[in-house]
Amino acid sequence: MAKADYEEEYEEEEIEVPKGKKGNVNLEDISGIGPATAKKLEEAGFKDLKSIATMAAGELAEIAEISDAKAKKIIAIAKSQAELGFETADKFLEKRREVGRLTTGSKVFDKLLSGGMETQSITECFGEWGSGKSQMGMQLCVNVQLPVDKGGLGAGALVIDSEHTFRPERIVQMAKAKGLDPVKVLKNIIIARAYTSDDQMLIAEQAHEMIQGKNIKLVVVDSLTSLFRSEYTGRGTLAPRQQKLNRHLSTLHKLADLNNLVVYVTNQVMSNPQMFFGDPTRPIGGHILGHSATFRIYLRKSKAEKRIARLIDSPNLPDGEAVFKVTEDGIGD
Known part of the structure; x- marks a missing residue:
């Protein structure tokens, strides 16, 4: 017909x-x-x-x-x-009680986030290469499998890998450091490699169906913007790129909200040549990503193993900084 x-x-x-x-x-x-x-x-x-x-x-x-x-x-x-739509704030507060917290592995970092990364939210970490963005993503894949009383969510993870940075060998190191069975930890992590921005968006759209019936409480997108950045070059492509990125972020928000899970995304940065004073580093994604990410964290390198996390945007937390370490055992203080 x-x-x-x-x-x-x-x-x-x-x-x-x-x-x-x-x-x-x-x-x-x-x-x-x-x-x-x-x-x-x-x-x-x-x-x-x-x-x-x-x-x-x-x-x-x-x-x-x-x-x-x-x-x-x-x-x-x-x-x-589905009882969606208008509701009073007291009922919304009751729903907020279902929000879980996922530890980063660092107590000072967790304190910066008032207990760890929230479910039903998108947490974005941006910074230069070597600042610890991908390391944090892999650490979260291990930590999410910890029991709730140890800062985990007792669940598995889904990783959308667009930069080919995921390393199972690193997961084994981190799992052993947490006293977990590396084989079980690896089996509870689902990997999906994205080769184009359309591929990345499709994986995210199919993720809701894929995790139904599975105990998945973490979705990692590493990196959120790299494929969009490489495929859409020049000012003439800015509008369609931002429209697609906005749709992708909307899908990730629905994933987080409907499944009560943590969405962790990494983001690349660029340098603003017009900045004569202060830090010229700026995240990719413009205002679309700036307004969409629930928590925005700027990671930067310090001496040796130390990294600095600066919370620059949150709906309910004050700005602040935390110093953590990236060692052979993973993220820690």
Whole structure:
């Protein structure tokens, strides 16, 4: 059936959810989503109401081959049934109690972040090469497998590796230092290598489906911006690059929120030649990334094994610095 015919047949159909279904609704329970449409959505990784409720109307319309008007109606119903939308601040506070904390491996670094990296958030670390960004990502892959009482989340990790910096040998070193079985630790880390920005975005979009039923509480993207930076050069490509980056960040935010997990991203830097005083180092990604990242941390090298972490942006924490070390055993004080 042609798309136009499909839309004409269902355009005027009233989209509703049968009574008594609230809180336990399958996609096909929503009038207007038939078996074929439900199958398309499930194959694209959208298997529950909450994932439908957080979709953009254009995205749903494209995947399900329906009109934008019908997509908006379906999303509105899904939001209602998933209990998304307006809520009082006290209820939002109750949801915030579900937020977990993941240790960095350094007590002073954890203190800077009020206990570690938050779930339901994106934490960005940017800095020059050798500042410890990738080391932190690998350390988090080990730490997330620690029990909660030791600063972990008792779960596995997913790594999107765009710079080919992930080293399982380094994971073995860090795992042994934490008293963990390296073989088990490696089996609980899923690696996905990205070769283009489109590839990177697709992996992130498929991640929600992949981690369903799996105990994954950490997603690492190392690096977030390198492929976008290499593929989009010159001022003429800035707008499309930022649009794609914005969509990618939106996907990562949904991953963090819907699955109550930590999203850790690394970012490259550039030097501002117009700076005559102060530090000319600036992160890539512009205002899109600056506004989207929940926590922004500037890492820089110091003497020998020491590194300095500076928290430069947070919705609820003051700016500050912490000195930590990167040793053979991993991240520490």
